[in-house]
Amino acid sequence: MLRVSRIFLEREALAYPRAHDHDILARFPDAERVEVASHWNIPGLHGNEGLVRDWVRVKRTVLVLGVRKTFPVRPNGRSADFIAPGFASGCAMACAYCYVPRRKGFANPISTFVNLEAIHRAVGRHAAKQGPKKPAQTDPAAWVYDIGENSDVSVDALVSDNVRDTVAFFRTLPGAKASFATKYVNRALLSYDPQGRTRVRFSLMPQRVAKTVDVRTSPVGERIGAINDFVAAGYEVHxxxxxxxxxxxxxxxxxxxxxxxxxxxxxxAKAQLKAEVIFLTHNALLHEVNLGWHPKAEALLWTPETQEAKTSQMGGENVRYRHGFKGKQVAALRDLLARKMPYCAVRYAF
Structure with missing residues (x-):
C-alpha cells in the first residue's frame, strides 16, 4: 500500500513529538525529508497538472506531515451527528469518484497532522457542551463524530498512531462515539479495544465495478470477510x-x-447491522483529472444522459443522477435490500 520515499515536513511540525522517530518518521526511515513552509501548498506537488499521469505513484510514495491550524466541528446528520476535525487528509488509495482531490489540485497523497492532542481537545470541548442525545438515525443514545471525512482511517493507521490514540480517546468520552467509513481491511485495528465506542462503516459495491473504480482498495470479499472479526473485537459495524x-x-x-x-x-453481526446508501455524485473537474490517468472509470462515472447539475451543501458544482429517475433507483435498491437482508435497517438513503 505504501512505499514512502519522500516526506514533506511542514517546519512547524518538527516541534511536535508525534512527528519524530518514535512514531511517524520511524516507519519510513529511508524516506527523503523535505522541509516546506505549508502542508497545504507545496510547490511541485499541489496544483501541478503534470502529476495527473503519476496519480497512483504519488499516493504510494509521498507523505506530508503538517500541523492542523483550525478545529471546526461541523453538524452533519447523515453519517454522523458531527464531522470532527480530521487528523489526516488525502489517501493512498485512488478511488476514481473520491471528492477530496477536487480541493487539492492534481496530487492527493496522505497529509497527516501531528497535533492530535489539539484535535482531541476540540472534540472533547464540543462533546461536553451537548446535552443528552435524543434517539435519531445516527444513533439512539450517543453523539456520533465522523473522524475520517477526508481520508480512510484504516490506511491512516499505517502511517501513525493517530488512529489507535483516537479510538482510545473515544473510549473515555462520555455520550459520544467515533465513526468512519473504510475500503481497506487493516487487521491491526482489531487490537485497539474500542469497547463499542467506534463505528466502522465498511464501504461495499459489487466487485465487478469495484475492480474498476475502487483502485488500490481491499477486494470487496475481503471487506465482507472482516466484518465478523471487527464486531467480535468490539467495534460497531455498519x-x-x-x-x-x-x-x-x-x-x-x-x-x-x-x-x-x-x-x-x-x-x-446481523443483530447490530445498519446501512447507509449513497448514490453517485460526480464532478466535472474530477472527470477531467480522471481522464488523465483512468479514463476507463469515467465510462461508468460520467453518464450525461442520466445525470444533472447539482450544487452541493458546500457550494460545489457537481452532477448527480436526474431527479425522478434517481428516486426510482433508490427505492428499487431499498426494496432489494429489504428482501435479501430484512434485518439490515437503512439509516438513510439518497
Missing amino acids: LNFSPVILYEGWRRDYAELFEQLDDVLSDE
Whole structure:
C-alpha cells in the first residue's frame, strides 16, 4: 500500500513529538525529508497538472506531515451527528469518484497532522457542551463524530498512531462515539479495544465495478470477510453502500452482493447491522483529472444522459443522477435490500 520515499515536513511540525522517530518518521526511515513552509501548498506537488499521469505513484510514495491550524466541528446528520476535525487528509488509495482531490489540485497523497492532542481537545470541548442525545438515525443514545471525512482511517493507521490514540480517546468520552467509513481491511485495528465506542462503516459495491473504480482498495470479499472479526473485537459495524453506480445489470449484481453478505455474516453481526446508501455524485473537474490517468472509470462515472447539475451543501458544482429517475433507483435498491437482508435497517438513503 505504501512505499514512502519522500516526506514533506511542514517546519512547524518538527516541534511536535508525534512527528519524530518514535512514531511517524520511524516507519519510513529511508524516506527523503523535505522541509516546506505549508502542508497545504507545496510547490511541485499541489496544483501541478503534470502529476495527473503519476496519480497512483504519488499516493504510494509521498507523505506530508503538517500541523492542523483550525478545529471546526461541523453538524452533519447523515453519517454522523458531527464531522470532527480530521487528523489526516488525502489517501493512498485512488478511488476514481473520491471528492477530496477536487480541493487539492492534481496530487492527493496522505497529509497527516501531528497535533492530535489539539484535535482531541476540540472534540472533547464540543462533546461536553451537548446535552443528552435524543434517539435519531445516527444513533439512539450517543453523539456520533465522523473522524475520517477526508481520508480512510484504516490506511491512516499505517502511517501513525493517530488512529489507535483516537479510538482510545473515544473510549473515555462520555455520550459520544467515533465513526468512519473504510475500503481497506487493516487487521491491526482489531487490537485497539474500542469497547463499542467506534463505528466502522465498511464501504461495499459489487466487485465487478469495484475492480474498476475502487483502485488500490481491499477486494470487496475481503471487506465482507472482516466484518465478523471487527464486531467480535468490539467495534460497531455498519455497511456503507456508496457510491451506488448505475449501469446495465446493477440490480442483479447488488442482489448477489446482498446474498454474499447474508451467507457470511454472523448472528452477532446481523443483530447490530445498519446501512447507509449513497448514490453517485460526480464532478466535472474530477472527470477531467480522471481522464488523465483512468479514463476507463469515467465510462461508468460520467453518464450525461442520466445525470444533472447539482450544487452541493458546500457550494460545489457537481452532477448527480436526474431527479425522478434517481428516486426510482433508490427505492428499487431499498426494496432489494429489504428482501435479501430484512434485518439490515437503512439509516438513510439518497
